[in-house]
Each structure stands twice: as C-alpha cells, then as structure tokens.
Amino acid sequence: MPTLTIQLHRERAYPVHVGQGLLAQVASLSARAGLSPRRVLLVADSNVPAKHARALAASFTAKGVHVATLTLVASEPHKSLDTLARIWHAASDLRLDRDDCILALTGGCLGDVVGLAASTYRRGIAGVQCPTTLLACVDASVGGKTAINLLPSAGAPLIKNLIGTFHQPALVVSDVACLASLPKALLSDGLAECVKHACLTSNARSPSLWLRTQRLIPLVLRRDAKALATLIASNVAIKASIASPDPRELAPDAAGGRALLNFGHTFGHVLEGLPLRKGQPPLSHGCAVALGMVAASHAGLAMGLCTPRVVEDVMDMLALAGLPTQFEADLAKHFDLAPLLSPPSAGLDYSLALPAALSQRMLATDKKVRGGKLRIIVPTGPKPGTCRVVSNPPEHALHAAWQSVLP
Ligand SMILES: NC(=O)c1ccc[n+]([C@@H]2O[C@H](COP(=O)([O-])OP(=O)(O)OC[C@H]3O[C@@H](n4cnc5c(N)ncnc54)[C@H](O)[C@@H]3O)[C@@H](O)[C@H]2O)c1
Ligand SMILES: [Zn+2]
Incomplete structure (x- = not known):
C-alpha cells in the first residue's frame, strides 16, 4: 500500500496512505501519526454508503475512543456557514478538546468545510481526511486549503471558496474501496x-x-x-x-x-x-x-x-x-x-x-x-x-x- 509523507515547508509532516480496505485501520494510522484522541467527531457524507462510516467509527471504538457521527449533505450550496456552524455545534456538544479530532468521510466539498471547522474550533484541532471521491483523493484532501462559499445576496451568484484558512490535515487516508459507489461522472471529475x-x-x-x-x-x-x-x-x-x-x-x-x-x-x-x-x-x-x-x-x-x-x-x-x-x-x-x-x-x-x-x-x-x-x-x-x-x-x-x- 503506497504511503507518502507530505513534508511541509518549515512545518511538520503528515502521512497520506493510499490503498484498499484502509478505513478499518484509521485509528491505528492516527496513533502512528501522533494523534491520541479520546473523542472524535466523524462527519460523514450522506451519499457515502453507511458501511464505510461504520468501519471507520469501529476502528476508533475498538480502541475505546468515543465516536459521534454527523451525517451531512455535500453540495456547493451546502458548502456554507450553516454547515460549518452545524459542525462547530456538534464538536461543542461532544466537548471535543484540543487533543481530539474531526474526521471527514466525504469528497472535496464537505471535506473543505470539515477542514475549516477543524481549523477554527478551539483555534484549531486535528483534522483527518478520508476522501471518498477521486477528486478529493488526488487533490482536495491534501494541501491544507479549507473553505466555504459565500452567497453575497439573494439571486447573486455564489462566490466559490471565498472564506477559508490554511490548515493542514494531521493525516489523510484514501481507501479506494470508497470509490466503488462513486458515479462514473465523478470519476471523470477527479481525472x-x-x-x-x-x-x-x-x-x-x-x-x-x-x-x-x-x-x-x-x-x-x-x-x-x-x-x-x-x-x-x-x-x-x-x-x-x-x-x-x-x-x-x-x-x-x-x-x-x-x-x-x-x-x-x-x-x-x-x-x-x-x-x-x-x-x-x-x-x-x-x-x-x-x-x-x-x-x-x-x-x-x-x-x-x-x-x-x-x-x-x-x-x-x-x-x-x-x-x-x-x-x-x-x-x-x-x-x-x-x-x-x-x-x-x-x-x-x-x-x-x-x-x-x-x-x-x-x-x-x-x-x-x-x-x-x-x-x-x-x-x-x-x-x-x-x-x-x-x-x-x-x-x-x-x-x-x-x-x-x-x-
Ligand atoms: N481544498 C482543496 O485544495 C480543493 C481542491 C480541489 C477541489 N476542492 C473543492 O472540492 C469540491 C469538489 O469536490 P468533489 O469533486 O469531491 O465533489 P463533492 O464533495 O461535492 O461530491 C460530489 C457528490 O458525490 C457524493 N459522494 C461523495 N463520495 C461518494 C461516494 N463514495 N459514493 C457516492 N457518492 C459520493 C457527494 O455526496 C456529492 O453529492 C469543490 O467544492 C472544490 O472547491 C478543494
Ligand atoms: Zn479543482
């Protein structure tokens, strides 16, 4: 299974794992990346088959980590302040602290919002990206750009990714098994x-x-x-x-x-x-x-x-x-x-x-x-x-x- 290390300029490094059936190993891969959460918020994409969220959650619960799952719709109109606030609230309800982390099991759209939530909640906690679209695997999940769109006023076109931060993920795990349910048009998108x-x-x-x-x-x-x-x-x-x-x-x-x-x-x-x-x-x-x-x-x-x-x-x-x-x-x-x-x-x-x-x-x-x-x-x-x-x-x-x- 290919594992790459992204060495950041004058900053830390983080690993990117690519392979088949990796979701069940995310908790141990997190530990290897230096994370030791007691609680994690798993933000799951509503279109990703639930078995993947279960496998990911089970990898943490098996190690005694408490997992709460928040399932959200991933779309450009939902790449918004409202969605960001829902993640903040869920993190706060779960009383996540600085040692805990937020996991994204989704494509680039919601993944960008989860990254922004991780970057801003308590002035920044660890975010783990588990990309489920080819585009997110090859691009959005790495590099640390986070974002939401801005809808300036009713009827006006939304401005893509206008609000955001740079916040590198602590870990990226690309499980190609997640791509089985991806419509072909979305494979082309990633290409x-x-x-x-x-x-x-x-x-x-x-x-x-x-x-x-x-x-x-x-x-x-x-x-x-x-x-x-x-x-x-x-x-x-x-x-x-x-x-x-x-x-x-x-x-x-x-x-x-x-x-x-x-x-x-x-x-x-x-x-x-x-x-x-x-x-x-x-x-x-x-x-x-x-x-x-x-x-x-x-x-x-x-x-x-x-x-x-x-x-x-x-x-x-x-x-x-x-x-x-x-x-x-x-x-x-x-x-x-x-x-x-x-x-x-x-x-x-x-x-x-x-x-x-x-x-x-x-x-x-x-x-x-x-x-x-x-x-x-x-x-x-x-x-x-x-x-x-x-x-x-x-x-x-x-x-x-x-x-x-x-x-
Ligand atoms: N941060 C970055 O550096 C960066 C880079 C490139 C793109 N992006 C952003 O990424 C977004 C596009 O991401 P995307 O192409 O991944 O699309 P997406 O996240 O909008 O997902 C597209 C659709 O596929 C569904 N989906 C996701 N995974 C699935 C799966 N495994 N099976 C079935 N359906 C699934 C989603 O629910 C959604 O309906 C844009 O908002 C773009 O701005 C960010
Ligand atoms: Zn792009």
Missing part, C-alpha cells in the same frame, strides 16, 4: 485534476507522466483498484511537490509556485459560480475545470506561448477522461445570465458581450487577483507539461479563451 497535474509537471518531472496518465485513465474509469491507487499516489506526490514549497501561495509570478495549481480554475470557477436556471443541473467542479483548462490553453495559444499541439493534446486527454471540452448547451438556457449582463439590452450580441462579462466576473471574484490585476495560468512550449502564470493577460487572449468553450 480533471490529474490531467491538470500532468499539464503542469510532465516536462519537468518525467516526460513519461503524460503517457502514464493517458494509460491509467481507461483503467481508472473501469475502477481498477491498482490503477486507482497508482494514480492517486502519484498525483498526491505531484500536488505536494508544488504546494509544499509555497503553502500560502505567495511565490512570485515568475516562480509559479502553488498558483500553478489553479490551471483551469480561474476560468472554471466563473462557470461553476453562475446561477442556474430552474431545473438545470449544476456544472460539476471537474467539468468546470476541464472547460477552464481548454479556455486557458486557448489563451496561451492566443498569446503565442504554446503551440496548437498543446491545445489539441489537452483536449484529447480531457475527452479520454470523459470530460467536456466545450459547453454544449445554450449557456443562456442553462444559467441565469441576467446578473452578469445587467442591464441586459435588447438584441444583445452574446458572442461579444458574454466573454467580456465573464472576464469581468473573473476579475471581480478570483482570489489570485493581485493589485487589481488578473493572473491566469497558461501552458507554454511545444508540448503539454509546462505552465506559467501570466499577470494582466491581454483582452484578446481572454476573449479567445471564452470563445473556445462557449457554444
């Missing part, structure tokens, strides 16, 4: 982050990473346990290698640093945050990031920083992973664009107005904006595998980026 990692590091880390990711994707979509564990372990290592030297995303643009992990996200978050029309399904994080990577690649192409081959290779890899490379539906039918295009004028030319409005929204909401300047991550070079930060990108590049994904 979006793996494609992102391959776009960032294939050249520097290993030229074969791109090909290895390509080889593993079909196996992962068939839920091959070995392929899942291999992909998760290598992607955790990549994320750690980028995030750990720059834990608070303060590296200068030229160095890239942790900001590089936002490849596809600057554009994707805008799409993800648009208010939906009634009855329309939300755009998942992975699909939004996939579209964001296509957009960012076109921005790179428009600025002459990468070749058409890079754009094609990125799009081919996304398609292999079952991800969209263009928004298929009519955007105006899917999303309520009124708040974006206000005041809406009759006979509005969407093809011109929409890219500009989306860029405006990106500038207004993106957390990487420094000194009022937008910073985007784009691929560079003749083949996929290297990206860089571009500050204040030209308007024509942003226009080309949005045009490439809009119908």
